[in-house]
Amino acid sequence: GQCAYLCPVGAIYETPDWKKVLKLLERKEKILVAQTAPSVRVALGEEFGMEPGSVSTGKMVASLKKLGFDYVFDTNFAADLTIVEEGTELVERFKEGGPFPMFTSCCPGWINLLEKIYPEFIPNVSSAKSPQQMMSSVVKTYFAKKIGVDPEDIIMVSVMPCTAKKDEIKRPQQKIKLEDGREIQTTDYVITTRELAKLIKLKEINFAGLQDAEFDNPLGTSTGAAAIFGVTGGVMEAALRTAYEVITNKELPKLEFTAVRGLDGIREAEIDIEGKKVKVAIAHGTANVRKLLDDIRDGKRYYDFIEIMACPGGCIGGGGQPKSLDPDILKKRAMAIYSIDELSTLRKSHENPDIQKLYEEFLEKPNSHIAHELLHTYYTDRTVKSKAIVE
Ligand code: SF4
Numbered sequence: 001g002q003c004a005y006l007c008p009v010g011a012i013y014e015t016p017d018w019k020k021v022l023k024l025l026e027r028k029e030k031i032l033v034a035q036t037a038p039s040v041r042v043a044l045g046e047e048f049g050m051e052p053g054s055v056s057t058g059k060m061v062a063s064l065k066k067l068g069f070d071y072v073f074d075t076n077f078a079a080d081l082t083i084v085e086e087g088t089e090l091v092e093r094f095k096e097g098g099p100f101p102m103f104t105s106c107c108p109g110w111i112n113l114l115e116k117i118y119p120e121f122i123p124n125v126s127s128a129k130s131p132q133q134m135m136s137s138v139v140k141t142y143f144a145k146k147i148g149v150d151p152e153d154i155i156m157v158s159v160m161p162c163t164a165k166k167d168e169i170k171r172p173q174q175k176i177k178l179e180d181g182r183e184i185q186t187t188d189y190v191i192t193t194r195e196l197a198k199l200i201k202l203k204e205i206n207f208a209g210l211q212d213a214e215f216d217n218p219l220g221t222s223t224g225a226a227a228i229f230g231v232t233g234g235v236m237e238a239a240l241r242t243a244y245e246v247i248t249n250k251e252l253p254k255l256e257f258t259a260v261r262g263l264d265g266i267r268e269a270e271i272d273i274e275g276k277k278v279k280v281a282i283a284h285g286t287a288n289v290r291k292l293l294d295d296i297r298d299g300k301r302y303y304d305f306i307e308i309m310a311c312p313g314g315c316i317g318g319g320g321q322p323k324s325l326d327p328d329i330l331k332k333r334a335m336a337i338y339s340i341d342e343l344s345t346l347r348k349s350h351e352n353p354d355i356q357k358l359y360e361e362f363l364e365k366p367n368s369h370i371a372h373e374l375l376h377t378y379y380t381d382r383t384v385k386s387k388a389i390v391e
Contacts, residue, residue: 017166018195021157022202025068030155031147034069035135035219036060038076039161039230039315040193042336046322047197048207053332055340058212063200064159065213074215075158076222078135079229079238081358082106083349085375086128087242088366090305094247094276099123101281101296101303104235106130108168109310110289111379118293119381127376129174131229132158132165135219136186137176137374142362143219151178157189159196161230161318164310166190173377192320221354224341231334232284232314233260233267236307240271240280241348248274255347261338263313263330266292268303279303285312 024032045056064072086104093102105111105126114121129137136158140151158165168174169187177183191199200207214220225241228234237257244252259269260280265288268281281303283292289308295301311317313330316337326332346352363371 017189018191018199021189021191021195022199024155024157024189028068030153031071031149032069032155032157033071033073033139033143034064034157034159035073035075035078035132035139036064036159037132037161037230037315038079038227038234038337039318039321039333040159040196042230042316042333042340043161043321044193044197045207046324047194048200050208052324052326052329053336055336056207057340058214059207059210060159060196061215062210062213063196063205063207066205066210067199067203069157071216072213073135073139073219074222074226075131075135076226076229077219077352077354078131078138079226080223080349080352080355081134081138081375082128082131082229083225083235083238083242084355084359084366085134085371086126087239087246087349089126089128090239090243091246092367101306102126104239104307105377106229106235107309107311107315108162108164110308111168112164113286113289113310115379115382117290117383118297119383120297121293122379122381125379127372127378129375129377130165130168131226132160132187132190133168133174133377134375136169138219138358140176140184140186141178141374142358146218151184152182155188156186157191158187159193160190161193161315161321162190162311163192163319165320171377173380176374193318194320194322197322218354218357221352222344222346223349223352224344224347225349226352227340227344228337230315231337232263232309233282233307234314234337236260236280236282236305238349239305240278242350244271244273245348245350247276250274252348260307263334278305280305280307282307284309284314284317286310 041057045054061072103125136156144151175183225238266283271278283289316333
């Protein structure tokens, strides 16, 4: 059924990557780098008896260090990078007249649906890689150079709410080409929030009693805009914060785009950017996503920019997250995500000083040639052509 490509539950497809990661941590032969997605920090604590909706960023980082990771970076840093790349693409499309609607690209569950059932929308999807994949590309180029090691001596492990992320890392078009011609995979392993909890329990680490630790630099700094990637509507809101300022050269009067928030399956809003009306939509959960796409295909709806997340609630409800019996669990995790944004000093991706430095020192400018080489991808038609195979 639908689960095979969207897999909000994912249990059937879960390979024990945690076992492979455990071996690597015990062997300590390579440099081990971890990154953590925005929604992991608002759910991991549930596995250790913390209240649903607790934010456990510092303990999560501390537990990864205790497990033996040499560096712990924040996928949120790369979410800021995604916004700068994708926001620039949106602004370019406004200048060039399309193609519209433009779709977000960071959910691999959605990308599977796109390639298998809705390939006609392929030109509409942003070419920006997901934050996970942007982070790993930057770690194996920019960061490897900074610390003077060969990229193949680094093992990159992502902690994700998501089981579809495990396949995303193996896509051939996600590989990068190094200066010496070698082609490498960027993320080596993905473990889910639940798998990380399993490792912490296995090593008998007292999670709730851990002293908070900080992400490593320079790939550990992030803004509130990146934090909200974990909840449905968040990528849209983060992109609008940046696109508004890039288009108008003016500071946003109000940061919160409350019209795009909430848990309704399909939400729409019209945003005024200096007289230009930008029509946006957000869908999450497979059934809602399909309804929205069918309506657009049938010409019943029109939008400029659309955010799609395969799981209910977005990544806070991902298939790799802790199981919960709390009927309000998505609301509680979403509130935790928004609280991180509100408490952040920096709340717009383009204002992240380490992102600015990354462009100055390495990537030149958003959507530059090198940014395209490392941070962008493409999609292919994977529809099943023969009816016999479907039946
Ligand atoms: Fe993965 Fe998030 Fe997409 Fe779910 S919504 S498939 S957790 S990226």
